[in-house]
Amino acid sequence: xxxxxxxxxxxxxxxxxxxxxxxxxxxxxxxxxxxxxxxxxxxxxxxxxxxxxxxxxxxxxxxxxxxxxxxxxxxxxxxxxxxxxxxxxxxxxxxxxxxxxxxxxxxxxxxxxxxxxxxxxxxxxxxxxxxxxxxxxxxxxxxxxxxxxxxxxxxxxxxxxxxxxxxxxxxxxxxxxxxxxxxxxxxxxxxxxxxxxxxxxxxxxxxxxxxxxxxxxxxxxxxxxxxxxxxxxxxxxxxxxxxxxxxxxxxxxxxxxxxxxxxxxxxxxxxxxxxxxxxxxxxxxxxxxxxxxxxxxxxxxxxxxxxxxxxxxxxxxxxxxxxxxxxxxxxxxxxxxxxxxxxxxxxxxxxxxxxxxxxxxxxxxxx
Amino acid sequence: xxxxxxxxxxxxxxxxxxxxxxxxxxxxxxxxxxxxxxxxxxxxxxxxxxxxxxxxxxxxxxxxxxxxxxxxxxxxxxxxxxxxxxxxxxxxxxxxxxxxxxxxxxxxxxxxxxxxxxxxxxxxxxxxxxxxxxxxxxxxxxxxxxxxxxxxxxxxxxxxxxxxxxxxxxxxxxxxxxxxxxxxxxxxxxxxxxxxxxxxxxxxxxxxxxxxxxxxxxxxxxxxxxxxxxxxxxxxxxxxxxxxxxxxxxxxxxxxxxxxxxxxxxxxxxxxxxxxxxxxxxxxxxxxxxxxxxxxxxxxxxxxxxxxxxxxxxxxxxxxxxxxxxxxxxxxxxxxxxxxxxxxxxxxxxxxxxxxxxxxxxxxxxx
Numbered sequence: 163x164x165x166x167x168x169x170x171x172x173x174x175x176x177x178x179x180x181x182x183x184x185x186x187x188x189x190x191x192x193x194x195x196x197x198x199x200x201x202x203x204x205x206x207x208x209x210x211x212x213x214x215x216x217x218x219x220x221x222x223x224x225x226x227x228x229x230x231x232x233x234x235x236x237x238x239x240x241x242x243x244x245x246x247x248x249x250x251x252x253x254x255x256x257x258x259x260x261x262x263x264x265x266x267x268x269x270x271x272x273x274x275x276x277x278x279x280x281x282x283x284x285x286x287x288x289x290x291x292x293x294x295x296x297x298x299x300x301x302x303x304x305x306x307x308x309x310x311x312x313x314x315x316x317x318x319x320x321x322x323x324x325x326x327x328x329x330x331x332x333x334x335x336x337x338x339x340x341x342x343x344x345x346x347x348x349x350x351x352x353x354x355x356x357x358x359x360x361x362x363x364x365x366x367x368x369x370x371x372x373x374x375x376x377x378x379x380x381x382x383x384x385x386x387x388x389x390x391x392x393x394x395x396x397x398x399x400x401x402x403x404x405x406x407x408x409x410x411x412x413x414x415x416x417x418x419x420x421x422x423x424x425x426x427x428x429x430x431x432x433x434x435x436x437x438x439x440x441x442x443x444x445x446x447x448x449x450x451x452x453x454x455x456x457x458x459x460x461x462x463x464x465x466x467x468x469x470x471x472x473x474x475x476x477x478x479x480x481x482x483x484x485x486x487x488x489x490x491x492x493x494x495x496x497x498x499x500x501x502x503x504x505x506x507x508x509x510x511x512x513x514x515x516x517x518x519x520x521x522x523x524x525x526x527x528x529x
Numbered sequence: 530x531x532x533x534x535x536x537x538x539x540x541x542x543x544x545x546x547x548x549x550x551x552x553x554x555x556x557x558x559x560x561x562x563x564x565x566x567x568x569x570x571x572x573x574x575x576x577x578x579x580x581x582x583x584x585x586x587x588x589x590x591x592x593x594x595x596x597x598x599x600x601x602x603x604x605x606x607x608x609x610x611x612x613x614x615x616x617x618x619x620x621x622x623x624x625x626x627x628x629x630x631x632x633x634x635x636x637x638x639x640x641x642x643x644x645x646x647x648x649x650x651x652x653x654x655x656x657x658x659x660x661x662x663x664x665x666x667x668x669x670x671x672x673x674x675x676x677x678x679x680x681x682x683x684x685x686x687x688x689x690x691x692x693x694x695x696x697x698x699x700x701x702x703x704x705x706x707x708x709x710x711x712x713x714x715x716x717x718x719x720x721x722x723x724x725x726x727x728x729x730x731x732x733x734x735x736x737x738x739x740x741x742x743x744x745x746x747x748x749x750x751x752x753x754x755x756x757x758x759x760x761x762x763x764x765x766x767x768x769x770x771x772x773x774x775x776x777x778x779x780x781x782x783x784x785x786x787x788x789x790x791x792x793x794x795x796x797x798x799x800x801x802x803x804x805x806x807x808x809x810x811x812x813x814x815x816x817x818x819x820x821x822x823x824x825x826x827x828x829x830x831x832x833x834x835x836x837x838x839x840x841x842x843x844x845x846x847x848x849x850x851x852x853x854x855x856x857x858x859x860x861x862x863x864x865x866x867x868x869x870x871x872x873x874x875x876x877x878x879x880x881x882x883x884x885x886x887x888x889x890x891x892x893x894x895x896x
Contacts, residue, residue: 165555166533167566168833170849171652171775172557188532190539191558194652194775199534261664266657285538285561287654290633291661297628297802298665408538408561435664466535482537 163188172196175221176311176373180381184391192222192285198393205488207390208397211360212489215319216392217380220357220364221311226269226281226289230303233277236296240281241271242417242434244427248273253338253353256281257417257425258288263439264413265420266291268405270355272340272366280351280366282312284407295435311373313365315380319387320362326383327376328352332363345379346372357394359402359529396464397485400494403454403527410452410482410496416440418448419498450479450498454524457493457512461486462519471497471521472511478503481512490528499523530555539563542588543678543740547748551758559589559652565760572855574757575764578727579856582686583759584747587724587731588678593636593648593656597670600644603663607648608638609784609801611794615640620705620720623648624784624792625655630806631780632787633658635772637722639707639733647718647733649679651774662802678740680732682747686754687729693750694743695719699730712746713739724761726769726896763831764852767861770821770894777819777849777863783807785815786865817846817865821891824860824879828853829886838864838888839878845870848879857895866890 166172166189173195175181181198188199198219201207210216228236238245241256248254250273258267258281267288272280281288293305315324324332328343332352335341340353351366367373381389405411411420417440418426428440455471462484471479484495495512503510506525511518533539533556540562542548548565555567565586568574577583595603605612608623615621617640625634634655639647648655660672682691691699695710699719702708707720718733734740748756772778778787784807785793795807822838829851838846851862862879870877873892878885 163532164535164553165530167555167557168531168831169557169773169776170832170834171559171773172833174834186531188534190534190536191561192538194558260660287657290654291657293627294658294661295665298662406536406538409536464535465537466539467537467541 175219176367176370177219177221177313177377179374180377181219181391186391193224193283193287195222195224197222198391201391201393204396204485207392208395208488210390211317211358211392211395211398213318214388214390215315215317215323215362215384216390217377217384218314218316218392218394220314220394223282223312224307225310225366226283226292226305227308228279228281228292228303228305230277232301232303233279236292236301236303237271237279238432239295239299239434240292242426242428242432242437242440244430244432245271246432250275251339251341253340253355255425257420257422259417259436259440260413261436261439263416263436263443265407265411265415265417266413268407268411268422272351272353274351280310286407309368309370311367311370313367313376314356314362315365316356316358316362316392317360323380323384323387323389324352324363327379335363346375348372357404358398359404360398396483397487397494400483400485400496401487401490401528403496403529405452406483415498416443416448418443419451421452450500451504452496453499453504454527455481455495455497455499455510455512455521456524457481457484457495457514457519457521459493459519462493462514463516465495469497470513471499472513473503478510487528494528495521542586543734543737544586544588544680544744546741547744548586548758553758560591560650560654562589562591564589565758568758568760571763571852574759575762575855577755577757578684578725578759578762578765580685581755581757582682582684582690582729582751583757584744584751585681585683585759585761587681587761590649590679591674592677592733593650593659593672594675595646595648595659595670595672597644599668599670600646603659603668603670604638604646605799606662606666606801607659609793609795609799609804609807611797611799612638613799617642618706618708620707620722622792624787624789625658626784626803626807627780628803628806630783630803630810632774632778632782632784633780635774635778635787635789639718639720641718647677653774676735676737678734678737680734680743681723681729682732683723683725683729683759684727690747690751690754690756691719691730694746702730713742715739724771725765726771727765763850764854764861767850767852767863768854768857768895770863770896772819773850782865783810783815785810786818788819817867818871819863820866820871821894822848822862822864822866822877822879822888823891824848824851824862824881824886824888826860826886829860829881830883832862836864837880838866839880840870845877854895861895862888
C-alpha cells in the first residue's frame, strides 16, 4: 500500500474531522477532494452497510449550480434526457455528453426551482464544461460551485435514523425526490438517493459550518442503530451494478454502451449537445456494452487498470471493476463486452495481474 | 499516513512500471492520474535533485491538443497573454481565466505549428473548458487529449544525460523552446522547461508504447550521473517560488493576485475570455498577492489546508504551501497576503495545526 500525500489541492471536507476521528484507513481522490474508501475493512464495511446504517462523507459529489432565466434551457442543452416533464422536487440521473456523444459525466440533476438547478457530479470538472457552454452561447445564467457538501445516510436502518434527526417527514420522501427539511435552523435539501442499493438518503449540506454538528447529531442518534462512518463500498456497488465514471466509463464511451440508452430521448424535440451523434448511435446500436461478469476461482485483487477479456486469441472486452463478494462467494466484476460475447452465459477468459481466469458474462448484476 | 486506494479512475501512466520498480513511497492525484511525491524521503530527494539528475514521471501534465484552422484563434481566446509574436518552437506560460478573470489553470502552451497547439495543463480538466468554448463559438478546431505523457529530466546534470540519449542538439535548446528529436525512430518534442529551478528538460512522449523504453534508456545512461527516479519536490518548489494550481491559487484568484500580471496583455488588441474583468483588475491593482513567507521556529508539518496569517486579531492572509528547508535552515512558505502586510519584512503570525508561529513576509523567494 502506498501513502497518499496530502495537500490543500486534495480538498478536505466539512466532515473530515469526523471521518478522521472514525479511523479512516484509506482515501481516494474524487473531484480533487478526499473521499474515504475504507474504515474497518472493505469486507466489514460491506457487511455493516447491508445490516445497519452508515454515514458517508460524499462531499466530493460537488454541485454545479445554475441560476437565472436561462438555467432550464442550459440544463436541457447539457443532457439528452428529456427534462420537460420534470417538476421541482425531483432528481434525475442525467448522462452528459460532448458533441460526439462521449460521456463527460453521469450526475444527478436536482431541480430546486424553475430557474435554479444543482448538478451533483461524478468525477470530472463538469463546472468547466457548463461554464464554457454558457459563455459560448451567451446565456443569461450564473454557473458556479456553491458551498454544498452531500452527506449520505445509507443502509436498511437509514429511515429510522433520519427520522430521529429530521422527523417522520423523511419517511414520505419518494425515490429520487427531495424535501427541504430543517436542521439547526437551516432548510436542507434531503433526497432519497445514494450510491448503494441498500436504500437511504443524501443530505445536501449547504454551509460548511453545520457539517460537523450534523455529523455529530447523526452519530449520537445512530448509536441505537449501530451507526458507523462508511463510504461507497466497492463490493456492494459492483454487485448492484452501479457504474463509476472514470472507472467503468470515460469520454470514449456513449451512454448506449453504458446501458444508459433509456435516458437518451434524442427522438424528442429537445436541443442538446451531442444529439446528432447519439441519434446515429441509437439507430445503429452499440457494438459493446457494460456487462456483469463473474470471474471464477480465488478472490481477485483490485482492478487498478483495464483487464483484457479474451475469447481464445481475440480480445472481446475489458474488465474495469472487480472485487470478491462474500455474499455471493465469487468474484463480481463489470466491464465493456463486445456484442459477439455479451449474451448471458458467454464463457470468456480474463487476464488479471495474477494470471488468466475463466469467467462468465451475465445478463444481470447480483441483485 | 493514510493509504491511497487505487482504481482505474486514478490513471496509471506509461512509466508507472518504472516508478514502482524505483520504490515510490507516496502518490498524489493530479488530473485524475497518479503523480509520485516521494521516493527515498522528501529531504533526500531534494538533496539529490540539487546535486545530480532525476527522471520524473509527470504524465499528469496532460495535453489539450488544438488542431485546425481556428486553433490559433481559440488559443488566443483562452489566455490574456499576447501570443501574436510567438513562433513555432516556443513554449509560453499562459494564465487561463474565466469570464470573471478567475484562474482556471496555469499551463504551458506549446506551439507545434500555425494550426496545432498543445496546452500542457496544471490540475483542472481544462479540456472541458476548451471544448465548451470551441463548441459555443462554433470554431473549426478539433480539441482532444492525445496520447502524450511528459517525462521530465531535472537537475544540474540534465544536459549531460539528455545529450547521451538525444545527442548534443539538446544542449542548444534555449529556455522555453523545443526541438523535435528522435528516440526509437520517433520524433519527440523536447523542451527546456520543468517544474524545478535546477534546470532540465521535458520530453513530450507521444505514444505510450515507447514510455518504458525511454525510461529504461535514461536510467541506464544515467548511471554515471547518479540518476534516480524523482518527482516535483515540495521543498525545492517553494524555495523557488513555483506556484501550484489548486494549492496556491484557485478560480477565486486573478492572475494579478498570483503575481502573473505581467502575462496579462489586456491593453493589447487581443480578444480573450475575461478581458473586461482583468482590465478592471489591472487598473485598480490587487488587494492581496502571493508572497514568500518565512515561518520561524521548528520544522512545520505539511500544509493540507489554508493556515490563517494574522496581524494581532486581524486576518491578513493565508499560507497555502509550507515545508522545512535544509539548505536555508528555516520553514519556507507561500500564501496570499493583504496589501497592508505584503511589504518585505512585515511581521505576522501563522496559525499552524501545531500552534501559532511568528513569521516574516519576504519580497523574494529563496533564489
